[in-house]
Amino acid sequence: MKIALLGYGRMGKTIEKLAENRGHSIVYKTSSGLKEDELKKADVAIDFSIPEAAFKNITTCFQHQIPVVCGTTGWLEKYDEAVKICKKENAAFIYASNFSLGVNLFFELNTQLAKLMKKFDQYKVDVEEIHHTKKLDKPSGTAITLTEQILANSAYTNWELKEENTSISEKTIPVTAKRIEDVPGTHIINYASDIDDIEIKHTAHSREGFALGAIIAAEFLKDKTGIFTMKDVLNV
Numbered sequence: 001m002k003i004a005l006l007g008y009g010r011m012g013k014t015i016e017k018l019a020e021n022r023g024h025s026i027v028y029k030t031s032s033g034l035k036e037d038e039l040k041k042a043d044v045a046i047d048f049s050i051p052e053a054a055f056k057n058i059t060t061c062f063q064h065q066i067p068v069v070c071g072t073t074g075w076l077e078k079y080d081e082a083v084k085i086c087k088k089e090n091a092a093f094i095y096a097s098n099f100s101l102g103v104n105l106f107f108e109l110n111t112q113l114a115k116l117m118k119k120f121d122q123y124k125v126d127v128e129e130i131h132h133t134k135k136l137d138k139p140s141g142t143a144i145t146l147t148e149q150i151l152a153n154s155a156y157t158n159w160e161l162k163e164e165n166t167s168i169s170e171k172t173i174p175v176t177a178k179r180i181e182d183v184p185g186t187h188i189i190n191y192a193s194d195i196d197d198i199e200i201k202h203t204a205h206s207r208e209g210f211a212l213g214a215i216i217a218a219e220f221l222k223d224k225t226g227i228f229t230m231k232d233v234l235n236v
């Protein structure tokens with residue numbers, strides 16, 4: 001498979017290494033704007049760039065009917081518009097806030113746990129994410145997905161990023177974002193009561209899980225049209 005890497009930073013470089021080990025070739029890579037003649041050489045594009053660039057990158061791929069896998073976080077206010085353009089251009093698209101198998105299993109666990117906890121209102125939930133200090137967005141896209149899953153399966157009505165010394169209402173899910181050097185990505189869901197806590201946690205040991213998941217998504221998407229999610233790719 002011929003891959004275009006849109007974003008050649010930490011993730012782009014990890015994807016290049018794993019993709020070549022799986023027999024794919026990187027035919028185009030960029031860390032700035034797109035050269036459309038170069039992009040057109042690819043069977044599929046993988047975007048791990050920056051929030052400001054993702055929408056332009058992926059919609060340019062749609063215009064050339066190049067299937068695109070996007071892992072960039074922090075641009076989702078434009079997701080619905082991207083989906084509309086993808087359908088109009090008869091292109092193919094997968095976005096995921098997290099491509100790792102482990103986190104996608106964790107998403108299922110989180111949903112089931114939220115359903116179970118719904119009737120036990122003595123437990124208060126909070127969501128915490130920890131990432132490296134170079135991360136541009138907060139909270140992480142993964143933390144937002146986890147929080148939205150809890151909202152869809154509980155009596156909570158909204159979420160807020162918790163800054164120090166702020167008080168948060170009963171119906172609001174507090175989300176804490178910590179930045180610690182070199183942490184690839186940790187997510188914790190805690191249900192606390194006066195008597196005990198119940199906690200689930202996912203810890204990424206490196207970026208390889210994210211990169212491998214994105215490559216598997218690209219292998220799935222090549223030669224397809226339409227909008228897909230990691231549930232379609234992994235059958236979870």
Ligand SMILES: NC(=O)C1=CN([C@@H]2O[C@H](COP(=O)(O)OP(=O)(O)OC[C@H]3O[C@@H](n4cnc5c(N)ncnc54)[C@H](O)[C@@H]3O)[C@@H](O)[C@H]2O)C=CC1
Pocket residue numbers: 006007008009010011012030031032033034048049050051053057070071072073074096097098099100210
């Ligand atoms: N969905 C997932 O599984 C994961 C998502 N991410 C997300 O992926 C994104 C990238 O993460 P990292 O690789 O750690 O960041 P990074 O900062 O190492 O790499 C981003 C690269 O994009 C480049 N860039 C800037 N403008 C561009 C443009 N117009 N077109 C193409 N590239 C451009 C930058 O120069 C940089 O090299 C972030 O939004 C991060 O949150 C990261 C890991 C996993």
Ligand SMILES: O=C(O)C1=N[C@H](C(=O)O)C[C@H](O)C1
Pocket residue numbers: 073097098131135136139140141142143184185186210
């Ligand atoms: O920026 C990162 O590094 C990561 N970003 C994604 C997110 O925002 O959820 C996924 C992963 O946790 C690493």
